[in-house]
Amino acid sequence: MEPENKLIYYIKKWVNITEEEENTVLSAFEPxxxxxxxxxxxxGEVCKYxxxxxxxxxxxYFVDAKGVEHIYQIRLDNNWITDLESFFSQRPSxxxxxxxxxxxxxxxxxxxxxxxxxxxxxLERYFRILFxxxxxxxxERLNATMWESxxxxxxxxxxxxxxxxxxxxxxxxASYLGITPESLSRIRKSK
Amino acid sequence: MEPENKLIYYIKKWVNITEEEENTVLSAFEPxxxxxxxxxxxxGEVCKYxxxxxxxxxxxYFVDAKGVEHIYQIRLDNNWITDLESFFSQRPSxxxxxxxxxxxxxxxxxxxxxxxxxxxxxLERYFRILFxxxxxxxxERLNATMWESxxxxxxxxxxxxxxxxxxxxxxxxASYLGITPESLSRIRKSK
DNA sequence: CCTATTCCTTAACCTACATCAAGCTCATTT
DNA sequence: AAATGAGCTTGATGTAGGTTAAGGAATAGG
Numbered sequence: 001m002e003p004e005n006k007l008i009y010y011i012k013k014w015v016n017i018t019e020e021e022e023n024t025v026l027s028a029f030e031p032x033x034x035x036x037x038x039x040x041x042x043x044g045e046v047c048k049y050x051x052x053x054x055x056x057x058x059x060x061y062f063v064d065a066k067g068v069e070h071i072y073q074i075r076l077d078n079n080w081i082t083d084l085e086s087f088f089s090q091r092p093s094x095x096x097x098x099x100x101x102x103x104x105x106x107x108x109x110x111x112x113x114x115x116x117x118x119x120x121x122x123l124e125r126y127f128r129i130l131f132x133x134x135x136x137x138x139x140e141r142l143n144a145t146m147w148e149s150x151x152x153x154x155x156x157x158x159x160x161x162x163x164x165x166x167x168x169x170x171x172x173x174a175s176y177l178g179i180t181p182e183s184l185s186r187i188r189k190s191k
Numbered sequence: 192m193e194p195e196n197k198l199i200y201y202i203k204k205w206v207n208i209t210e211e212e213e214n215t216v217l218s219a220f221e222p223x224x225x226x227x228x229x230x231x232x233x234x235g236e237v238c239k240y241x242x243x244x245x246x247x248x249x250x251x252y253f254v255d256a257k258g259v260e261h262i263y264q265i266r267l268d269n270n271w272i273t274d275l276e277s278f279f280s281q282r283p284s285x286x287x288x289x290x291x292x293x294x295x296x297x298x299x300x301x302x303x304x305x306x307x308x309x310x311x312x313x314l315e316r317y318f319r320i321l322f323x324x325x326x327x328x329x330x331e332r333l334n335a336t337m338w339e340s341x342x343x344x345x346x347x348x349x350x351x352x353x354x355x356x357x358x359x360x361x362x363x364x365a366s367y368l369g370i371t372p373e374s375l376s377r378i379r380k381s382k
Numbered sequence: 383c384c385t386a387t388t389c390c391t392t393a394a395c396c397t398a399c400a401t402c403a404a405g406c407t408c409a410t411t412t
Numbered sequence: 413a414a415a416t417g418a419g420c421t422t423g424a425t426g427t428a429g430g431t432t433a434a435g436g437a438a439t440a441g442g
Contacts, residue, residue: 062334064338070334070337070338072337084323084330085331088324121315125308125315127323128315131319132275132279132322135329136279138333142263143253146263147255147261149398150398150399169419169420170419179399180400180401181419182420183399185422189422340428341428360390361389362390370429373390373429374428374430376391377429
């Protein structure tokens, strides 16, 4: 399937839009390519775009006062990535968004999205559903982080996103799980 | 301000709706009252409504395999509460939603909301924005839980939601912060 | 007004995971 | 082919916060 059609395919999973609207949507997006280890966003910059990953892998993270990186999102193909806080407010971001592989994206600007909401009402519904699911997900992860052990969280991730382990270095997965690489290594050893 | 108008007031903070639409919205909601310590939802039940708290205080929590309660939401006046996962999927819930005070709510059924989305397009936008903000918030809380100490999380809550400390028993606040009541007590002592 | 809960605190001890430090294995660069 | 560094593991030691157990203060109910 062509990358553009993948986007439409995922939108149509949740809302109905006409063929004409499909074209309006597609023409609002701009294909982009980013090389491994390059940043889409760095702290202090305003996040100008929302990105749909058609092929590849991205992470977002912040660096704390001691200089330690903390990863809070890892996203593979057919997922959205952005700093929603900065994008939505159009104020400077606190986060990095970085490619973990050479990655192909479709990007949409803040104004572009606002226009689309008006031109294609179905898209407002699509994003309402998307954010709703993302929110449910974040709460689940929050509960797991608060109340489950590192081992349980590791097992959950393994059973739900095995693909991440094939494509992302363990240091990053450890950070995403909220533990040190050493702890992750010991967890894996004990299997 | 009348409870009904408070709801409209909060909606109009984010979207424009006509006076006629206001009435359509209001008439879709049903005022409810719930006594302290009573449940709006228990595990196994489908969450049939989304609730707007006009006056009072609610918590949502789950009980783990060992019988321990874990609170993941505490909501005061002028906030929404529901089990979004169950409400959205209309499948059985894993959570309790319980009143911490005698509480006045406006409730809206799943079908009622679906109708409103179609009759009042602005409402789709309102909920898109609401979920978007809720998602950003949940990610912030996730980061804090993973990477900040209990003391920092306590201070954050104190500076952002001091009102909670006046109205909610510390046992519940401890659980919401992801710590034991004993730890919370020690943190407070050291001030 | 007395009793029973609910709520909160304190102290002694324990444990999951972090930190620090070292070394090993590949892949990449020169 | 040697040198570099990214990615991962292992072991020794440290610590934030949990667990267990007890008691006191405040509130509610009979």
